[in-house]
Amino acid sequence: MKIAIVGYGRMGKIIEKIAMERGHSICARLSETPTRENLGGAEVAIEFSKPEVAFDNVKSCIELGVPVVCGTTGWLTQKPEIEALTHATEGAFLYGSNFSLGVNLFFALNEKLAQLMEAQKEYTCQLEEIHHVHKKDAPSGTAITLAEGIVDNSVRYSYWKMNETKEDQLGIFAVRQDDVPGTHSVFYRSNVDEIEIKHTAHSREGFALGAVVAAEWIKNKKGVFSMRDVLGITY
Structure with a gap:
């Protein structure tokens, strides 16, 4: 076409x-x-x-x-x-x-994990995205989609914001580094362990x-x- x-x-x-x-x-x-x-x-x-x-x-x-x-x-x-x-x-x-096909599967996995973690009150969620230094917006659209997926599947978090998670405010750290195409991580942390799901793009x-x-x-x-x-x- x-x-x-x-x-x-x-x-x-x-x-x-x-x-x-x-x-x-x-x-x-x-x-x-x-x-x-x-x-x-x-x-x-x-x-x-x-x-x-x-x-x-x-x-x-x-x-x-x-x-x-x-x-x-x-x-x-x-x-x-x-x-x-x-x-x-x-x-x-x-x-x-x-x-990215992988990222869109990652979105679905993120939402399912948010549902599973909803009852686990000892865990706090945190997001991180890393992109090349030329990227103009922060956080990335992908990070926002991930955050919205968590908020929509959780009563604990009301909205997302930049930096550290506090109370009902889901945090996103945005890092700009060299020529990184895009890395996105979702962490669930407690006093005794940590669960992480991560997507790393190797090229555009x-x-x-x-x-x-x-x-x-x-x-x-x-x-x-x-x-x-x-x-x-x-x-």
Whole structure:
């Protein structure tokens, strides 16, 4: 199919490579807001840009009737507006804080563990994420998704915040280090032991492959979706 890449940075170039390897054509490589003219007849747009322009990019694509797969984080306060627009226009929108197959399985594991740990009051939960020094937002979108998964499956924690967990405030430590693609850890600690689940990305290609697979999946669909829908994760 014809794919427009909106945000032609490091991720955009890897997405281009993988999409072409899978037999697709790249009809647009944009560093500006999409328009009918510069989208080049795209059947799907994959948006990996910057937090400050992501909303306008996605909004333009939805208004033009082009399904959007978006992986930009740091703009989610405006996401409900995009979801409402998608429903109103019978468009298609899929957001992922992380498109890696492994991470999305990790999300499901995290939620299941949160349910199991709910009755174990002697344990305190703490999150940590490590990314390259060029990442602009903190905490990462993936860490936020993990934190929300815990909050939604626990009565003990009401919301997440940066730094250490205190009372009903679930903490996230955000570390910026060299060229790390992304490492996310969830800890449950008591006075006598510690449980840890961890996902470590070794390259950005896993993120790019997942985004292309999501673009293949969303073509000709209508609605608001996530990687759970793409992967068939039901709980």
